Amino acid sequence: xxxxxxxxxxxxxxxxxxxxxxxxxxxxxxxxxxxxxxxxxxxxxxxxxxxxxxxxxxxxxxxxxxxxxxxxxxxxxxxxxxxxxxxxxxxxxxxxxxxxxxxxxxxxxxxxxxxxxxxxxxxxxxxxxxxxxxxxxxxxxxxxxxxxxxxxxxxxxxxxxxxxxxxxxxxxxxxxxxxxxxxxxxxxxxxxxxxxxxxxxxxxxxxxxxxxxxxxxxxxxxxxxxxxxxxxxxxxxxxxxxxxxxxxxxxxxxxxxxxxxxxxxxxxxxxxxxxxxxxxxxxxxxxxxxxxxxxxxxxxxxxxxxxxxxxxxxxxxxxxxxxxxxxxxxxxxxxxxxxxxxxxxxxxxxxxxxxxxxxxxxxxxxxxxxxxxxxxxxxxxxxxxxxxxxxxxxxxxxxxxxxxxxxxxxxxxxxxxxxxxxxxxxxxxxxxxxxxxxxxxxxxxxxxxxxxxxxxxxxx
Amino acid sequence: xxxxxxxxxxxxxxxxxxxxxxxxxxxxxxxxxxxxxxxxxxxxxxxxxxxxxxxxxxxxxxxxxxxxxxxxxxxxxxxxxxxxxxxxxxxxxxxxxxxxxxxxxxxxxxxxxxxxxxxxxxxxxxxxxxxxxxxxxxxxxxxxxxxxxxxxxxxxxxxxxxxxxxxxxxxxxxxxxxxxxxxxxxxxxxxxxxxxxxxxxxxxxxxxxxxxxxxxxxxxxxxxxxxxxxxxxxxxxxxxxxxxxxxxxxxxxxxxxxxxxxxxxxxxxxxxxxxxxxxxxxxxxxxxxxxxxxxxxxxxxxxxxxxxxxxxxxxxxxxxxxxxxxxxxxxxxxxxxxxxxxxxxxxxxxxxxxxxxxxxxxxxxxxxxxxxxxxxxxxxxxxxxxxxxxxxxxxxxxxxxxxxxxxxxxxxxxxxxxxxxxxxxxxxxxxxxxxxxxxxxxxxxxxxxxxxxxx
Numbered sequence: 001x002x003x004x005x006x007x008x009x010x011x012x013x014x015x016x017x018x019x020x021x022x023x024x025x026x027x028x029x030x031x032x033x034x035x036x037x038x039x040x041x042x043x044x045x046x047x048x049x050x051x052x053x054x055x056x057x058x059x060x061x062x063x064x065x066x067x068x069x070x071x072x073x074x075x076x077x078x079x080x081x082x083x084x085x086x087x088x089x090x091x092x093x094x095x096x097x098x099x100x101x102x103x104x105x106x107x108x109x110x111x112x113x114x115x116x117x118x119x120x121x122x123x124x125x126x127x128x129x130x131x132x133x134x135x136x137x138x139x140x141x142x143x144x145x146x147x148x149x150x151x152x153x154x155x156x157x158x159x160x161x162x163x164x165x166x167x168x169x170x171x172x173x174x175x176x177x178x179x180x181x182x183x184x185x186x187x188x189x190x191x192x193x194x195x196x197x198x199x200x201x202x203x204x205x206x207x208x209x210x211x212x213x214x215x216x217x218x219x220x221x222x223x224x225x226x227x228x229x230x231x232x233x234x235x236x237x238x239x240x241x242x243x244x245x246x247x248x249x250x251x252x253x254x255x256x257x258x259x260x261x262x263x264x265x266x267x268x269x270x271x272x273x274x275x276x277x278x279x280x281x282x283x284x285x286x287x288x289x290x291x292x293x294x295x296x297x298x299x300x301x302x303x304x305x306x307x308x309x310x311x312x313x314x315x316x317x318x319x320x321x322x323x324x325x326x327x328x329x330x331x332x333x334x335x336x337x338x339x340x341x342x343x344x345x346x347x348x349x350x351x352x353x354x355x356x357x358x359x360x361x362x363x364x365x366x367x368x369x370x371x372x373x374x375x376x377x378x379x380x381x382x383x384x385x386x387x388x389x390x391x392x393x394x395x396x397x398x399x400x401x402x403x404x405x406x407x408x409x410x411x412x413x414x415x416x417x418x419x420x421x422x423x424x425x426x427x428x429x430x431x432x433x434x435x436x437x438x439x440x441x442x443x444x445x446x447x448x449x450x451x452x453x454x455x456x457x458x459x460x
Numbered sequence: 461x462x463x464x465x466x467x468x469x470x471x472x473x474x475x476x477x478x479x480x481x482x483x484x485x486x487x488x489x490x491x492x493x494x495x496x497x498x499x500x501x502x503x504x505x506x507x508x509x510x511x512x513x514x515x516x517x518x519x520x521x522x523x524x525x526x527x528x529x530x531x532x533x534x535x536x537x538x539x540x541x542x543x544x545x546x547x548x549x550x551x552x553x554x555x556x557x558x559x560x561x562x563x564x565x566x567x568x569x570x571x572x573x574x575x576x577x578x579x580x581x582x583x584x585x586x587x588x589x590x591x592x593x594x595x596x597x598x599x600x601x602x603x604x605x606x607x608x609x610x611x612x613x614x615x616x617x618x619x620x621x622x623x624x625x626x627x628x629x630x631x632x633x634x635x636x637x638x639x640x641x642x643x644x645x646x647x648x649x650x651x652x653x654x655x656x657x658x659x660x661x662x663x664x665x666x667x668x669x670x671x672x673x674x675x676x677x678x679x680x681x682x683x684x685x686x687x688x689x690x691x692x693x694x695x696x697x698x699x700x701x702x703x704x705x706x707x708x709x710x711x712x713x714x715x716x717x718x719x720x721x722x723x724x725x726x727x728x729x730x731x732x733x734x735x736x737x738x739x740x741x742x743x744x745x746x747x748x749x750x751x752x753x754x755x756x757x758x759x760x761x762x763x764x765x766x767x768x769x770x771x772x773x774x775x776x777x778x779x780x781x782x783x784x785x786x787x788x789x790x791x792x793x794x795x796x797x798x799x800x801x802x803x804x805x806x807x808x809x810x811x812x813x814x815x816x817x818x819x820x821x822x823x824x825x826x827x828x829x830x831x832x833x834x835x836x837x838x839x840x841x842x843x844x845x846x847x848x849x850x851x852x853x854x855x856x857x858x859x860x861x862x863x864x865x866x867x868x869x870x871x872x873x874x875x876x877x878x879x880x881x882x883x884x885x886x887x888x889x890x891x892x893x894x895x896x897x898x899x900x901x902x903x904x905x906x907x908x909x910x911x912x913x914x915x
Contacts (some may be wrong), residue, residue, distance in 0.1 A: 457870020
């Protein structure tokens with residue numbers, strides 16, 4: 001691995017040419033995984049990879065090079081050649097390599113990479129066996145457990161020299177119910193930045209039952225209706241709607257180049273007054289958390305929307321240069337093969353004061369979304385789409401028959417203004433967000449909310 | 461790392477595997493050199509250059525195949541790979557046997573498809589192309605206010621498969637791709653559209669054609685509104701059909717069929733689609749940019765009809781699923797990266813075109829919808845049942861003519877029902893990269909599809 005002097009030489013090679021900012025990112029990644037299908041272990045894998053990414057900037061002009069060849073002479077040549085393609089910054093940077101500061105994982109009691117695979121298999125198999133015997137309609141049960149350690153070191157010409165170890169575990173359990181040609185899925189996929197102890201304490205058998213029940217209910221459900229109607233979104237993963245419809249459009253990646261529907265909106269109302277939202281990277285043990293971002297800045301608990309008013313954007317180094325705003329510690333990347341950019345961490349709508357039951361009983365007719373799938377957004381136009389995994393018709397203030405195949409579409413600006421009820425049952429859920437700097441672990445969240453009208457795409 | 465050093469490392473790895481107790485062993489080396497240039501506001505906003513390599517090992521102990529991978533080529537990496545793969549074998553209890561392949565006639569396949577034009581790809585040459593393209597896009601119309609994303613990239617790198625049965629095969633290829641997304645604004649309404657090109661030689665890039673297509677897509681969206689919910693006959697545009705087909709193509713995987721994850725299980729030899737549909741896989745297709753001579757298991761790839769005039773002739777197999785089905789692999793056992801296990805992926809998929817162009821298809825439909833874009837395919841589908849409900853855009857067809865753009869609608873149906881409801885296949889073939897190769901498809905006409913709108 002590279003010495004401090006090697007890294008200093010790489011940074012100086014960039015600064016000697018035209019760059020006004022040079023950053024070196026070194027990563028070591030260890031992962032273990034095990035997958036079961038119908039209680040049989042069909043896959044068990046191990047990965048160790050490492051690499052280095054070097055980013056140089058001259059104003060907003062950026063060069064990024066990466067490799068997993070750590071020979072120092074080739075890296076200096078790479079940095080020097082890369083700097084040649086920059087515009088000359090005409091600036092002189094006084095660079096001194098400071099002493100390294102290391103941040104440790106949030107909470108890791110039992111290193112998951114050291115837990116025997118057979119122990120992990122036993123844990124998954126017990127719940128798989130249970131699900132397979134739960135009901136004859138359950139025809140497939142899949143489960144997997146992925147554990148990883150990621151050691152990142154960030155050194156840049158501003159004097160930052162930091163190292164952070166992040167350990168994550170993610171569990172996925174899914175069931176398929178079959179009835180004739182119809183197959184429907186029930187699924188949970190929690191993730192944490194914690195040790196194996198969180199897995200040992202996770203009530204997987206109970207969750208397996210929920211997955212079976214969800215798949216069985218949906219396999220006999222009719223198709224969802226079509227048209228504009230009130231929609232109640234459950235707590236937890238329902239927060240994907242905020243993540244897609246609003247969060248991405250608050251990232252400097254889009255605001256900084258003017259292609260966000262929320263550009264120039266700081267201090268303006270962009271959501272209903274009952275909506276406040278945050279991006280908090282510092283929640284202990286959460287899947288999307290980190291102390292140090294991938295530019296070496298301290299992460300933050302950032303208020304994005306306060307009572308409907310836009311308060312902050314998510315700003316990284318490049319966004320800061322483009323927008324003239326300070327960085328917010330939100331720069332992230334999947335791994336060394338991606339240049340970092342502004343991304344969300346744990347993003348959620350804050351809890352309100354109402355009870356979920358009151359919101360449902362006050363709704364004459366609409367759709368109750370009990371489990372959401374993923375979605376996507378065009379940040380320029382605000383147009384989004386979300387899949388609904390499990391939904392029910394609300395009739396006369398009561399949750400009635402299940403319906404399947406619903407998609408919600410609309411424009412983020414309009415939907416945020418149409419949120420008219422917010423409950424007090426805030427819950428968070430893990431996911432992976434894909435964007436310019438790859439797939440990063442994020443948490444989405446919200447309490448139960450109602451949108452007064454949204455277009456439901458069904459088949460009836 | 462040069463190729464001979466990589467081969468020596470692989471040989472040492474295979475040779476040492478027996479001392480760890482492996483009965484069979486295989487390793488796959490992949491290297492990737494890539495470069496990309498992004499343009500924003502008439503400047504090179506970003507330049508990326510990379511050199512990556514990795515190796516994956518799989519070996520069999522007592523009938524179970526364990527995997528491990530790394531980017532390290534130190535001597536210690538050999539012991540890491542063997543130790544981890546061995547320990548992984550010990551927890552497996554897969555009922556379907558995986559094995560290492562070798563055909564005495566195809567032991568040393570070699571296919572170097574790299575082109576001399578690759579050496580022309582530099583930051584400077586890409587900058588010239590990119591700056592000109594950005595200017596041309598902005599000059600389409602005063603309503604085009606920005607080109608938010610414009611990237612030109614290229615890549616190359618060898619793949620080597622070696623195993624303990626004497627197989628040692630090599631392939632290499634290269635590509636150049638260009639993607640741009642432009643934004644237009646009119647009376648406060650914002651629209652975006654993108655276009656994509658790829659080939660081997662950036663000098664063959666036709667800027668005018670690219671700009672014309674993107675401009676038509678983008679400006680054609682102004683004036684869009686929703687429509688009434690109902691059932692419509694639709695033209696599913698070539699791009700939209702490729703995105704839908706590739707999303708559900710896992711149903712043609714024998715792995716999914718054998719595991720009860722595809723409704724096409726036990727349907728080989730039966731009619732599953734309209735007679736209008738013939739769909740083949742052609743790994744070495746002349747007009748394809750990427751020709752795929754062998755898969756990640758070293759099996760020579762083969763041309764075959766998957767659907768012939770509506771009849772499902774064959775699923776896609778790797779060696780493991782083929783053995784279970786008591787037949788030969790179809791050469792579809794691929795790793796998507798060095799760190800992936802061997803799954804089932806496609807090479808070049810071709811929908812056989814017919815005679816009608818888009819104008820002819822509109823006349824065929826007479827009254828209905830032309831769908832140009834389907835969004836949310838990663839979420840709004842049930843990959844097993846085939847159900848989908850997707851945010852869509854397109855045009856209203858009235859009396860055989862495109863009369864106005866449509867937005868804020870969803871199209872909902874079932875993939876397997878759609879295959880049966882194909883009335884006509886057009887001739888407007890486009891190609892788009894999917895998995896290991898490309899999908900080639902024209903637009904198609906589908907009868908009676910559910911559409912939701914709020915008009």
